[in-house]
Amino acid sequence: MCSPALEAVGSRMEKILLEIYDSLYKAFGPLHWWPGETPFEVSIGAILTQNTAWTNVEKAINRLKEHNLLSPECIRDIDINLLGEMIRSSGYYNQKAKKLKAFVDFLFLQYEGSMELMKETEMWTLRHELLQVNGIGMETADSIILYACYKPIFVVDAYTRRFLSRHKLIEEDAGYTHIQKLFMNNLPSDVAIYNEYHALIVQLGKELCSKTLPRCNICPLFVVITPFMGFFLAETIGVEETETEPVEVE
């Protein structure tokens, strides 16, 4: 941001993003995501939860725990088909067994199987490395960096794109990196805030800003983004957008 105009846009966006955060926090927070779990367990969870409900991931993780398999060494050494059986409940179990193997192989190759050692790597360098691992895309890499390594990177997901798009803060087809920059360029670089913000967005997406039948009537963001309310109402409630007539809500 160098011109005064862009700077003004940036500061306004900062205000909006903080306002959204406050509203979501008052409604849902604090969510304390991944509390009391080891960085390794968080990483495994980040892979297993790909396009899968978290409740199904918990079962898989508990199963690994019960069998004392939740360590880099055990995941590395276990038969891949048996591993698949252990994590069956998380879906895509054959692919995910392969992905878990790929992750621990990387962990041993680069960091002697130590998450602590991995954590010492600079954030963007680590991200670049993780993206080379088969089965780890941008969202999973960022989840590991934020929730397992406690580094200030913002996690973007389908919920994030959906609610921002509905509020006309991004284009519907905005890319991952664009959305990530929107947050990271307009918010303080703070692990605790990025942690809670993403968790709050997920909660919003699941409970209210759902794919079909979003419950806008009870949404904490209903009154937040005033300049965009016209678009917001038009798209989510199905009212025709007009130039002159203000939209009426009961």
Next chain:
DNA sequence: ATCCTGTAAA
């Protein structure tokens, strides 16, 4: 654009 796949809510 399709495939990978179990689970639970709608």
Next chain:
DNA sequence: TTTACGGGAT
């Protein structure tokens, strides 16, 4: 009986 899920690879 569908729908959606804390995606990624091909």
